[in-house]
Amino acid sequence: MIESSVSGQADIEEFSRFIKLVQTTDWMRGRHKQIAALHALCTDSSHFFILNEMFERMVVMAGSTFTEAADWIANDISSYTGNDPKTHRIIPHDFDDKSGSSNALFEKLRISFSGISGWDSAGVFSKNLRDTLSDKTITSISVVDDFVGTGSKVSKLLAWIANNRDDIRVDIISCVSLKTGFERKYDAPVFRRTSAWKVLEKAISEMIPSEIRDLAIQAMKDLEDAHGAIPESFSFGFEQSEAAYGALDWSVPNNTFPIFWKKSRLEQSTLFVRARR
Amino acid sequence: MKFNTSDATIFQFLCKNESINLYQIHEETKITPADLFFSAVRLAELDMLYIRREELIRSKNFKELALKYRWDFVNRPKRWKAVFLDEPGELTEGDNNASLDST
Numbered sequence: 369m370i371e372s373s374v375s376g377q378a379d380i381e382e383f384s385r386f387i388k389l390v391q392t393t394d395w396m397r398g399r400h401k402q403i404a405a406l407h408a409l410c411t412d413s414s415h416f417f418i419l420n421e422m423f424e425r426m427v428v429m430a431g432s433t434f435t436e437a438a439d440w441i442a443n444d445i446s447s448y449t450g451n452d453p454k455t456h457r458i459i460p461h462d463f464d465d466k467s468g469s470s471n472a473l474f475e476k477l478r479i480s481f482s483g484i485s486g487w488d489s490a491g492v493f494s495k496n497l498r499d500t501l502s503d504k505t506i507t508s509i510s511v512v513d514d515f516v517g518t519g520s521k522v523s524k525l526l527a528w529i530a531n532n533r534d535d536i537r538v539d540i541i542s543c544v545s546l547k548t549g550f551e552r553k554y555d556a557p558v559f560r561r562t563s564a565w566k567v568l569e570k571a572i573s574e575m576i577p578s579e580i581r582d583l584a585i586q587a588m589k590d591l592e593d594a595h596g597a598i599p600e601s602f603s604f605g606f607e608q609s610e611a612a613y614g615a616l617d618w619s620v621p622n623n624t625f626p627i628f629w630k631k632s633r634l635e636q637s638t639l640f641v642r643a644r645r
Numbered sequence: 646m647k648f649n650t651s652d653a654t655i656f657q658f659l660c661k662n663e664s665i666n667l668y669q670i671h672e673e674t675k676i677t678p679a680d681l682f683f684s685a686v687r688l689a690e691l692d693m694l695y696i697r698r699e700e701l702i703r704s705k706n707f708k709e710l711a712l713k714y715r716w717d718f719v720n721r722p723k724r725w726k727a728v729f730l731d732e733p734g735e736l737t738e739g740d741n742n743a744s745l746d747s748t
Contacts, residue, residue, distance in 0.1 A: 372650035372684075374675040383668050386678045400683040407677035416678070 373408035378416040385420050395428040395616060402639040406627065409594040418572075418587035422612050422625065425571050427544050429469075429514055430616035434476060437514075437543035437565040442480035444563050445510050445541065446487045453486045455507045457494045462513060463521040468618035468643065469514040470495075473543075477512065501533045508537040508560070514615065516542040516564065517623040518607055519549030526556035534558060544568060544613055546623060570610035571625070588625070595632045602626045619643035651676050651684040 378386070390396045396403065410416050429437065445451060445458060458477065460470040474493065481487045494500040500509060516522055522540050529538055537560040545564035552562075569575055576584045592598045602622060604610050609623035620629050620640040629642040654674055658665045667681045 372654075372680040373677045375677045376675065378671060378678055380668055383671060383678050387667070387682055390679070390682055400679060404677045404679040404683075407679045410677075 373404045375407045375409070376411035376415065377413060378410070379413040382413055382416040382420055386416065386423075389420060389423050393423065394432070395426075395430055395614070396423065399639060402637055405632075405637065406591075406639065409591050409627070411590070411594065414583055414587040415591055418584050418591065421576065421584065422571060422628075425575065425612040426614055427566050427568065427612065428614040428616065429543055429618075434472075434543070435480075438473070438476040438480040440565040441512060441541055441543070441563075442477060442484060442487070445539070446481070446484045448539070448563075451508065451510075453489070453492050455505060456492070457500050457506050457509045458492055459494050459497055459500060459509055459511050460513070461497065461511045461525075463516060463525070464513075464619065464621050467514070467615075467621065469615065472617055473512060473514055497529070498532070501529065501536065506536065508539070510539045510541045512541045514543045514618070515613060515621050515623075516540065516545040516549040516562070517609060517611070517621050518546060519552035519554070522549060523552070523554055523556070526554050526559050530556045530558045539563065546609055546611055547574075548609070568611055568613060570608075571612035572604070572610050574610075588627075591627050595627050595630070597632045598626045598630055602630065614640045616640070649680075649684070651680040652688060655681070655684055655688065 390403070406419055407416070410419070427433070445456075446453075458481075460474040460477065462468070462470045474495070478490065478493065481492065494509075497509075497511075500506055511525065526538060526540075529536065534557055536558055538556075538558045539560050540554075540562045542562075542564045544566045545562065545568070547567050547569050550562050550564055550567045554562075572584050572588060573581065588604065592603055603626070605625055606622040610625065611621065611623040613624050614620055614628065619642050622629075622642065624640065624642075628639040631638055654670060654676060655665060655667075658670055665685075667678075667685060670676065671678060671681055
């Protein structure tokens with residue numbers, strides 16, 4: 369049984385907007401308890417407003433969204449000039465180490481590639497980066513993950529690859545990337561390009577109109593305070609990434625707003641799950 | 646199925662008003678929008694509630710929802726009223742089907 373929660377007053381516009389959002393947004397269904405727990409943090413209408421803004425902007429990897437992203441990636445890799453299935457390998461890889469996304473991504477990509485002539489063999493995939501680098505017939509690779517954040521882990525990976533083999537070319541492909549990681553200038557010589565199905569701007573400071581931005585920032589800070597268990601270093605996400613990103617079947621990155629994944633003192637269930645390190 | 650505070654509150658409002666406005670319930674009780682919405686949908690799926698656009702909220706955006714559900718309350722108000730006022734929060738699905746059948 370789900371206990372009911374109480375919260376502050378939503379105005380009718382935000383109440384109405386929430387009802388419409390929950391009716392039309394697949395990932396919100398079945399997450400009653402988690403959403404009610406977020407509503408319970410609200411003490412005035414600006415808090416409902418910022419939650420609605422986030423629910424509306426949130427890119428969530430699940431179901432049809434995941435399929436659409438995988439299909440887009442398959443098309444992007446197979447149609448990129450110079451990519452030949454004989455000399456190119458696709459490597460699902462968790463930039464976030466333990467997100468658990470790579471197996472799901474591998475299975476999904478296999479389906480997406482199955483309809484593309486020349487790329488429909490399991491041989492175009494590799495699960496082992498080190499083995500792939502040791503195969504001199506492979507001249508380029510696509511390292512694929514569900515999410516790229518600020519790009520710091522991508523940068524380390526590129527440096528490691530360059531250290532092992534500097535004549536290969538590496539594409540960093542993701543379902544979703546923060547603009548910071550997408551536009552970052554990676555200086556490793558092996559780096560060729562980044563590509564992403566969706567590129568996310570900062571969900572408040574770059575997306576909310578300037579006339580109400582201060583109100584929105586304050587509202588999110590209020591929710592973090594009410595939550596009560598968010599360290600300053602994770603406020604608004606790692607390095608204040610402000611990522612409106614979620615996943616239902618694997619761990620979310622710490623770039624996502626922490627009220628959506630950090631357990632509060634009272635709540636044991638969060639909207640999304642982040643694996644413990 | 647067991648009923649929670651939000652379910653019971655919706656029915657208490659129905660007992661008094663014969664129609665509900667979830668926003669009005671939120672204003673008066675501060676039960677979260679999420680709890681009220683999911684309660685209303687769940688009750689509607691159990692054929693206990695028919696959600697009309699103007700009853701759900703004073704908005705013009707909910708035609709689709711209004712077409713999905715059936716409302717038994719008009720036909721069986723006294724029975725529901727008795728059940729919910731006597732034993733809020735501890736009813737089983739079987740209990741409620743029985744009360745629907747007997748009215």
